[in-house]
Amino acid sequence: GDSVTQMEGPVTLSEEACLTINCTYTATGYPSLFWYVQYPGEGLQLLLKATKADDKGSNKGFEATYRKETTSFHLEKGSVQVSDSAVYFCALSDRNTGKLIFGQGTTLQVKP
């Protein structure tokens, strides 16, 4: 079945460091891809998405490009802030059902 694999955390960075969180997927067909973020004690918020190959999603300085050839959707940010500390989830969506399949989540901790 469809699946999503994320790099294991926690990831600990200093403020202004570069971030990459790897995400690869296995799917039949052409799913939409998402990054959700979960701040402590809160629900999941959509961070960005891409719906077809080579699309780049971006929001709040984060970017991810839908790479069909490598089945990847890595999350990147050039300069992280303490406020970016959260759990990040990569997910794919079955286009017909809308069901989301999540990776296991990657905890990011940014230190001042």
Add this chain to the structure above:
Amino acid sequence: DAGVIQSPRHEVTEMGQEVTLRCKPISGHNSLFWYRQTMMRGLELLIYFNNNVPIDDSGMPEDRFSAKMPNASFSTLKIQPSEPRDSAVYFCASSMALAGGSQETQYFGPGTRLLVL
């Protein structure tokens, strides 16, 4: 819009008691999803509805779990009887299903933190 609304935000109950979690989806959305989040298993889809009709309940763990959506603006997830292993955060999400069957982005509620003693 207020977003997806869930209640209660926190619930502490004793084993064997009935627990009812509530969700109000975003107005105009016609798909609703219930998820469970635990440290051990991560995020799991329990059930989802389209136009108030349950489409896939294969993620519902046992007969102790049931979900209803009596109208487009309200859904419940019930656990009866509850057990300590049901302790988790339960999220509700909603989205819009488009013509042709494709789905738009899911928007999540803040979750209900359930502790069964």
